[in-house]
Amino acid sequence: MSHIESPPDTSTDPFSGVPIGVAEQDEAHEFYRAMSIVRSVELEIEKMHRLGRMSGSFHSSIGQEAAAVGVCAALRPTDLVTSTHRGHGHALAKGVPIEGIFAELLGRASGVSGGRGGSMHLHHRRSGFLGENAIVAGGVPWAAGAAWARRRRGTDDIAVAFMGDGGFAQGVTHETLLLARFWKSPCLVVCENNGLAHSMPSERLFGPPGTIARMVEATGVLSRYVDGRDVMAVARVARELVAEVRRGVPAFLECSVFRVRPHSLSDPDYRYRPRGAGQDWLARNDPIANLRARLESLPANRVARIDREVAEEVAQALERAEAAARPPASASKWFVYSSPELQNHA
Ligand SMILES: Cc1ncc(C[n+]2csc(CCOP(=O)(O)OP(=O)(O)O)c2C)c(N)n1
Numbered sequence: 001m002s003h004i005e006s007p008p009d010t011s012t013d014p015f016s017g018v019p020i021g022v023a024e025q026d027e028a029h030e031f032y033r034a035m036s037i038v039r040s041v042e043l044e045i046e047k048m049h050r051l052g053r054m055s056g057s058f059h060s061s062i063g064q065e066a067a068a069v070g071v072c073a074a075l076r077p078t079d080l081v082t083s084t085h086r087g088h089g090h091a092l093a094k095g096v097p098i099e100g101i102f103a104e105l106l107g108r109a110s111g112v113s114g115g116r117g118g119s120m121h122l123h124h125r126r127s128g129f130l131g132e133n134a135i136v137a138g139g140v141p142w143a144a145g146a147a148w149a150r151r152r153r154g155t156d157d158i159a160v161a162f163m164g165d166g167g168f169a170q171g172v173t174h175e176t177l178l179l180a181r182f183w184k185s186p187c188l189v190v191c192e193n194n195g196l197a198h199s200m201p202s203e204r205l206f207g208p209p210g211t212i213a214r215m216v217e218a219t220g221v222l223s224r225y226v227d228g229r230d231v232m233a234v235a236r237v238a239r240e241l242v243a244e245v246r247r248g249v250p251a252f253l254e255c256s257v258f259r260v261r262p263h264s265l266s267d268p269d270y271r272y273r274p275r276g277a278g279q280d281w282l283a284r285n286d287p288i289a290n291l292r293a294r295l296e297s298l299p300a301n302r303v304a305r306i307d308r309e310v311a312e313e314v315a316q317a318l319e320r321a322e323a324a325a326r327p328p329a330s331a332s333k334w335f336v337y338s339s340p341e342l343q344n345h346a
């Protein structure tokens with residue numbers, strides 16, 4: 001973390017009028033950096049996709065960055081995360097290297113999944129990122145089981161499962177929450193309610209934002225709702241829940257966010273929502289731009305420097321990923337059957 005020259009003891013949040021301590025200012029800047037990295041990486045991926053330099057689909061999390069960053073801020077490196085088809089933000093927020101993600105999408109051997117997984121199958125054990133999963137809600141039982149295994153091993157590590165609002169319509173989510181409570185599995189299920197499950201409006205299925213959290217609460221599971229545009233609020237609530245989860249009380253968090261882009265880059269979303277709906281929302285609600293405006297009003301703000309550093313870091317990571325080698329043709333047979341020569345690739 002970088003340092004402020006001659007920092008004032010406190011400053012005042014221009015919106016709330018509440019004094020902000022130096023530590024909180026530092027943290028807000030780091031959240032700004034982390035969210036900017038997610039945004040910048042995904043904008044680069046959009047370019048790669050348009051230029052036909054990557055294969056496979058891509059589900060953008062633009063507009064949802066505060067949920068990923070705020071929740072992962074409550075975790076330690078040894079905690080585990082499972083994710084969805086829209087998981088780049090979760091991976092980056094949990095510490096998966098940018099270069100390894102780009103290399104994965106470009107089909108390079110140095111990709112986090114050896115270049116064979118692509119956008120929806122990132123995984124990186126060293127960062128505690130168990131992986132993405134393209135099966136809606138598939139990460140939920142995975143996290144609950146992993147958390148339970150950690151607990152049996154005697155650690156107090158926890159697991160977080162990110163899922164979408166569509167995941168709440170999956171039976172396995174409800175089964176998992178019940179079982180996790182029964183077995184005291186230290187897992188936190190985070191529902192990023194972005195208003196749509198592909199073209200199905202979440203309000204039509206569940207009611208207004210916050211309803212999903214109340215439904216879970218009614219089952220006796222510890223459950224909260226938070227505005228997923230506000231990274232500071234997400235981090236605060238996530239920390240409260242994570243403290244409980246570490247004691248063996250599974251929990252649920254609904255974050256209201258917004259899917260700015262179409263479902264995937266090949267989705268004609270103008271068929272089911274007004275053209276420009278995403279950009280209109282972003283113009284008024286962008287979690288990054290809003291935090292930037294708040295930080296810019298602080299005397300010790302350093303957002304311009306962070307912008308430059310993020311741009312440089314992302315550009316360098318992309319350059320290194322592009323320069324990396326592709327896997328040999330013989331690699332196509334790896335992991336089909338177990339074999340000793342895979343020792344170095346496991
Ligand atoms: C079990 C299952 N059913 C259907 C699909 C097809 N599918 C892929 S993404 C998606 C919508 C998911 O919506 P949500 O969980 O809200 O996540 P979001 O895309 O909004 O992030 C669907 C239905 C799937 N991948 N898995």
Ligand SMILES: [Mg+2]
Nearest residue numbers: 164165196197
């Ligand atoms: Mg959704």
